[in-house]
Amino acid sequence: MINTVYRLCAPRRFEIAFSDLDVTQGVIVRPTHLSICNADQRYYQGTRDIKVLKEKLPMALIHEGIGQVVYDSTDSFQPGDRVVMVPNIPCEEDEVIAENYLRSSKFCGSSSDGFMQEYYQLTPDRLVKLPESVDLDVAAFTELVSVSVHAITRFKSVAHNRREIVGVWGDGNLAYITSLLLKKMLPHSEIHVFGINREKLSDFSFADGTHLTTDIPEGLALDHAFECVGGNGSPIAIEQIIGVIRPEGTISILGVSEYPVPINTRMILEKGLRLFGTSRSGRIDFQRTVELYREYPEIPIHLSRLVGNIVEINKYADIKEAFEVDIKKAFGKTIMHWNI
Numbered sequence: 001m002i003n004t005v006y007r008l009c010a011p012r013r014f015e016i017a018f019s020d021l022d023v024t025q026g027v028i029v030r031p032t033h034l035s036i037c038n039a040d041q042r043y044y045q046g047t048r049d050i051k052v053l054k055e056k057l058p059m060a061l062i063h064e065g066i067g068q069v070v071y072d073s074t075d076s077f078q079p080g081d082r083v084v085m086v087p088n089i090p091c092e093e094d095e096v097i098a099e100n101y102l103r104s105s106k107f108c109g110s111s112s113d114g115f116m117q118e119y120y121q122l123t124p125d126r127l128v129k130l131p132e133s134v135d136l137d138v139a140a141f142t143e144l145v146s147v148s149v150h151a152i153t154r155f156k157s158v159a160h161n162r163r164e165i166v167g168v169w170g171d172g173n174l175a176y177i178t179s180l181l182l183k184k185m186l187p188h189s190e191i192h193v194f195g196i197n198r199e200k201l202s203d204f205s206f207a208d209g210t211h212l213t214t215d216i217p218e219g220l221a222l223d224h225a226f227e228c229v230g231g232n233g234s235p236i237a238i239e240q241i242i243g244v245i246r247p248e249g250t251i252s253i254l255g256v257s258e259y260p261v262p263i264n265t266r267m268i269l270e271k272g273l274r275l276f277g278t279s280r281s282g283r284i285d286f287q288r289t290v291e292l293y294r295e296y297p298e299i300p301i302h303l304s305r306l307v308g309n310i311v312e313i314n315k316y317a318d319i320k321e322a323f324e325v326d327i328k329k330a331f332g333k334t335i336m337h338w339n340i
């Protein structure tokens with residue numbers, strides 16, 4: 001079956017390509033709602049290292065998305081089923097290393113074509129069925145939610161059990177989702193959010209405290225923390241966390257920075273801190289995320305605050321329009337209704 005693939009061929013330039021899908025293999029999904037991530041914008045704007053861009057492009061972007069099953073040769077799904085696509089594609093299993101950390105895994109929109117295609121072909125284990133009632137514009141960024149689920153799940157296996165006060169740095173999408181899920185997954189902990197935009201922090205109504213990083217209450221000490229900033233803000237955020245976290249605390253680092261980030265190792269030693277990195281997620285995290293949507297219907301309701309611009313993609317030029325709109329966004333996620 002001839003398939004249309006919309007690839008980024010150079011910063012800010014897309015091209016149309018065609019591929020041939022063998023419908024007798026796996027599941028054919030029609031993407032319907034796609035969501036733009038900061039990672040996509042680093043390719044679109046060309047802010048990644050030139051060597052990386054040369055190596056990866058042309059490549060279809062987008063790794064946050066949902067769709068409808070069109071045909072399933074494996075009989076695991078029914079045509080019309082609404083599913084979330086798992087962008088991590090492992091080619092081996094390891095009893096220690098999770099599928100999203102295996103160097104042999106591919107990742108849609110990073111080391112293989114992403115979801116910006118007319119149809120997407122994948123194996124049934126790369127799909128999780130969505131609850132009937134979930135808002136599709138919220139479900140579009142389930143992958144981002146699964147990253148927070150993955151980070152918190154790992155945190156639980158790494159951090160000591162005094163979890164009275166947990167801090168989240170960042171006042172954007174990932175911090176919002178991570179702090180929201182912490183309130184559900186660590187119900188006995190106080191969750192405090194630290195950001196630089198007062199109006200964004202005002203959206204974190206579920207947090208036990210929100211603080212401007214320039215105005216942290218005297219004596220506030222944290223047992224553990226999550227860094228959800230990335231970019232140039234990362235070193236500042238990590239340094240601040242190291243300053244207010246109690247000894248033996250755990251710091252989960254999620255923010256992506258293009259270049260190495262200087263870290264105060266002297267204080268890490270002095271306080272005996274545990275730092276661990278979290279990137280992407282696996283099938284099990286998507287399954288847990290969909291379970292959380294069902295268990296706590298208020299989660300998708302809170303997440304709907306992050307639905308920002310919605311762009312109807314009816315023609316090729318609308319794709320670039322969506323990415324340009326996303327650059328200018330004040331907050332939240334840009335959702336593409338994928339009608340092309």
Ligand SMILES: NC(=O)C1=CN([C@@H]2O[C@H](COP(=O)(O)OP(=O)(O)OC[C@H]3O[C@@H](n4cnc5c(N)ncnc54)[C@H](OP(=O)(O)O)[C@@H]3O)[C@@H](O)[C@H]2O)C=CC1
Nearest residue numbers: 038170171172173174195229230233254255256278279280
């Ligand atoms: N590990 C993973 O698998 C994933 C990682 N990420 C990464 O996580 C990071 C955050 O993503 P996302 O939430 O979507 O991005 P956002 O831009 O929505 O959020 C980052 C927020 O942090 C604010 N900020 C900047 N500096 C500081 C600081 N020193 N302290 C506290 N807050 C600060 C920014 O403010 P302002 O905009 O005003 O600078 C912004 O509002 C990115 O690097 C992204 O690539 C995203 C998805 C998955």
Ligand SMILES: O=C(CO)[C@H](O)[C@H](O)COP(=O)(O)O
Nearest residue numbers: 037039109110144147256280
């Ligand atoms: O956004 C993410 C996951 O949701 C990751 O940060 C992204 O996949 C990293 O990939 P790359 O190395 O291509 O930036």
Ligand SMILES: [Zn+2]
Nearest residue numbers: 037038039063
């Ligand atoms: Zn992402």
